[in-house]
Amino acid sequence: MTTAISVSGLVKTFGRTRALDGLDLTVRTGEVHGFLGPNGSGKSTTIRVLLGLLRADAGETRLLGGDPWADATSLHRRLAYVPGDVSLWPNLSGGEVIDLLGRLRGGLDTRRRADLLERFDLDPTKKGRTYSKGNRQKVALVAALASNVELLILDEPTSGLDPLMEAVFQDCVTEERERGRTVLLSSHILAEVESLCDRVSIIRLGRTVETGTLSELRHLTRTSIAAELAAAPNGIADHPGVHDLKVDGSQVRFDVDTKELDSVLKRLTSVGVRSLTSQPPTLEELFLRHYEADMAAENGRHGGARSDQNNTGVAK
Amino acid sequence: MTATLAPPVTAPATRQHEGFAGTGTLLRLALRRDRIVASIWILLFVIMAASSSSASQDLYTTLESRVRAANAVNDTPATLALYGRVFDPTSLGAVSLIKLGAMGAALVALVAIFTVVRHTRAEEEAGRLELLGAAVVGRYASLTAALLLATGTSLVLALLTGLSLMGTGLPAAGALAFGLSWAGAGIAFAAVGALAAQVTESARTARGLAAAVLAAAYLLRAAGDATGTDTSTWLSWVSPIGWAQQVRPFAGDRWWVLMYLVAFAVLVAAGAYALAARRDHGAGLLAQKPGRATASPSLSSPLALAVRLQRGSVVGWLVGMAIGGLVLGSIASQVGEFLDTDQARDMIMKLGGERGIVDAFLSAEMGILAVVVSAFGISSAMRLRSEETALRVEPILATRIGRFRWAASHVVVALAGTTLLMIAVGVFGGFAHGAASGDMGAMGRVVVAALVQLPSVWVLTGITVLVFGAAPGLVMAGWGALVAFLLLGQLGPIFELPQWAMDISPFTHTPKLPGAEFTATPLVWLTVVAAALVAAGLAAFRRRDVG
Structure with missing residues (x-):
């Protein structure tokens, strides 16, 4: 399998801010790749580097086998x-923008354009200034989806769309994948990522913290277990990988690291299980863990600064 | 809670009052945003009035010279149309400020229109007003704040202008009347701007509509002043600019005419409020025309897009430059009688050259119009930056269009636009001059005199492109260069600056045609400099980050 996008050790600084700090990203040809991260974590900056709009300060970046800066136009x-x-030109109609971008890109499938306009319920005769955010988004989506290209780079493309249009968008992306196109999808809508993406990269503070298929990522996180046992549990509390244990007689509730799931279940069945429900981790939980880690790191940094001051105080 | 406790009689009053909630906050925000710009333009007007007054007082030292100059204006339809009538030929103030009466009032009116539209429709269109509208801000708040701002700045302008005119030795009453005639025009057209902002959905259209009303007002009074034999006809009395003139500062000081302007402003503003009460947020009275569902086949290159985006502004400028050429061309042949003091002749000769006062006048006017056209070139090239900051360039650059091609497209429009504008100046100026002097052969000479200005105009476009490419945050430096060159040209001779300093301005090197000898060398050099600036700007843009 070939790679459409490969980025390693990408660094981009704006003045003193280090927007990208050694980011890695691999998108295989033909896959839909989810690109996740909190606001300001560097998703759009990465995409701008991939488009040759920004020049990387360090790192290796390959896009469709070329250099995104040097080979931008080809x-x-x-x-x-x-x-x-x-952002649309106030005096140009949506239809004009779709055609213009399509032509500048090197051609537009007019049948698909008409089809997409209908599916997205978009009036192409309105002027740019009169479109709502969602409709401006639709103009850009129709222009991109109606082009004959190998790779779609979508930066939070559904941020202004209603749930109905969100469903249309998901259908369209599924169709694109069936045609063998590669999609890099930056998004905050986790249900969207869960249903569309083959693989996911999560970034934080300009670095990649997780990457892999959803099942691989799930493997790294916890499953929630609620069980009624034949007798009071023993040894569960000390079992590796078990968190937030609550015991009420023979009822137990806890989270367990997915890699310890098997051995914990063996321990439970040795006691005897009357009923059991398990919930696999959602992407949302996965994501929140990283967000929370982010906030904790932030707090830790402040706390650290304080303790540093204390330390220097002691040293004196 | 208070609403249920309050007696029902006061409820409508409370609700009406709510429409103005937040006006004070918005006014402070507007003042905060405009403090520098407003101070600069007020200062410019004050300096313009004071310097014009003191310069003219040096020129017209005797009563006889004053009357002669006033009669030269009053007896010529072209100058009557352009400036209006000197209502008292013996009054020093009336003669000194004739050029600034109607024209200054129109400029103040234009600033007032821009101020009001900027704080009403432009904010609404950008969506920022919605952000505020959701807070405790009434539906009349932005309209009221904008009108208060424009009225307040107009009154400050009136007061400072009056004081500065008194400072130059003119009578206090006339000085104040003159300032208030400007302020009256400002307040009247602030209301026109407010109404236009309610009528249209886009700020650009609102500005255009209000400016068209202003142009119509100016033309009405021009026709009224030029066709009257001894006084202005009724046409001058249906125009707010006409009313500003009819205050007759230094020639009777008719304060009651100011009431016309105030009444007009109140009526028009009431119309704006009535519309604001009825319309939806974001909507206007004139609905947007639907656009094309598909792009025309020609809209398929960055150049076509650049032309499409700048088409409207080029056409507007063309009309303006054609009118400017017609007016200046038609008065050029009469300039001999008009400027019949030795000092004035001397001044024009210095600015324009040595062969014949008419040629010298034409050359000086071409130089001024070239500065105006340079402003178009700068603002056209600055479109590069505004497209970039509005994030509209990224989708274009994400296609197979490279940075060079995209940027070059707008540069081509700027250069071609300035060329078209100078051609319009030359052709219309030459035609009017030929018709007025009865020698149509003069037309060609005027066209050439206009075209030799082009390389200097291009240098300013080039400076703007270079700054855009190399230091995009400082793109306003294009305007700075224009002001610097203008000051060098105007003040250099007065302060007797050394030649090397004068040589910094490209306009210093332009041959003073049609009077002087034609020399190609400076034109070639200026073109080379302009080309080098553009090339350096485009090269720098290819190397920097976009956004």
Whole structure:
């Protein structure tokens, strides 16, 4: 399997801010790749580097086999981009923008354009200034999806869409994958990522913290277990990987690291299980753990600064 | 809670009052945003009035010279149309400020229109007003704040202008009347701007509509002043700019005419409030025309897009430059009689060259119009930056269009636009001059005189492109360069600056045609400099981050 995008050790600084701090990202040809991260974690900056709009300070970046900075125009024939914040020319109609972007990209499938306009319920005759955020987003989506390209780079493309249009968007992306196109999808809508993406990369503070298929990622996190046992449990509390244990007579509730799931279940069945429910971790929980880690790191940094002061005080 | 406790009689009053809630906050926000710009333009107007007054007082030292100059204006339809009538030829103030009466009032009115639209429709269109509207801000708050701001700045302007005119030795009453005639025009057209902002959905259209009303007002009074034999006809009395003139500062000081302007402003503003009460947020009275469902086949390149985006502004400028050419061309042949003091002749000769006062006048006017066209070139090239900051360039650059091609497209529009504008100046100026002097052969000379200005105009476009490419945050430096060159040209001779300092301005090197000899060398050099600036700017843009 070939790779459409490969990024390693990418660094980009703006003045003193280190927006990207050694980011890695691999998108295989033909997959839909979810690109997740809190606000300001560097998703859009990465995409701008991939589009050759920003110049990387360090790191290796390959896009469709070329260098995104040096080969920008030839690579751009083969990709379509939907920005997170779509801004249209006030005097141009949506239809004009779709055609213009399509032509600049090197061609537009007019049948697909008509089909998409209908599915997204978009009026192409309205002027740019009169569109709502969701409709501006639709203009950019139709322009991108109606182009004949190998790679779609979508930066939070559904941020202004209603649930109905969100469903249309998901259908469209599924169709794109069936045609063999590669999609890099930056998103905050986890249900969308869960249903569309083959693999996911989660970034934080300009670095990749997790990458892999959803099942691989789930493996790294915890499953919630609620069980009624034949007798009072023993040894569960000390079992490795068990967290937040609550025992009420023969009822137990706890979270367990997925890699310890098997041995914990063996321990439970040795006592005797009357009923058991287990909940696999959702992407949301996975994601929240990283968000919370982010906030904890932030707090820790403040706390650390304080204790440093204390330390220096003691040293004196 | 208070609403249920309050007697029912006061409920409508409370609700009406709510429409103005937050006006004070918005006014402070507007003042905060405008403090620098407003101070600069007020200062510019005050300096313009004071310097014009003191310069003219040096020029018209005797009563006889004053009357002669006033009669030169009053007897020529072209100058009557352009400036209006000197109502008292013996009054020093009336003669000194004739050029600034109606024209200054129109400029103040234009600033007032821009101020009001900027704080009403432009904010609404950008969506920022919605952010505020959801807070405790009434539906009349932004309209009221904008009108208060424009009225307040107009009154401050009136007071400072009056004081500065007194400072130059003119009578106090006339000085104040003059300032208030400007302020009256400002307040009247602030209301027009407010109404236009309610009528249209886009700020651009609102500005255009209000400016068209202003142009119509100016033309009405021009027709009224030019067609009257001894006084202005009724046409001048249906125009707010006409009313500003009819205050007759230094020539009777008719304070009651100011009431016309105030009444007009109140009526028009009431119309704006009535519309604001009825319309939806974001909507206007004139609905947007639906656009094309598909793009025309020609809209398929960055150049086509750049042309499409700047088309409207180029057409507007063309109309303006054609009118400017017509007016200046038509008065050029009469300039001999008009400027019949030795000092004035001397001044024009210095600015324009040595062969014939008419040629010198034409050359000086071409130089001024070239500065105006340079402003178009700068603002057109600055479109590069505004497209970038509005994030509209990213989708374009994510296609197979490279940075060079995209940026070059807007540069081509700027250069071609300035060329078209100078051609319009030359052709219309030459035609009017030829018709007025009865020698149509003069037309070609005027066209050439206009075209030799182009390389200097391009240098300013080039400076803007260079700054955009190399230091995009400082893109306003293009305007700074224009002001610097303008000051060098105007003040250099007065302060007797050394030649090397004068040589910094490209306009210093432009041959003073049609009077002087044609020399190609400076034109070639200026073109080379402009090309080098553009090339350096585009090269720098290819190397930097976008956004």
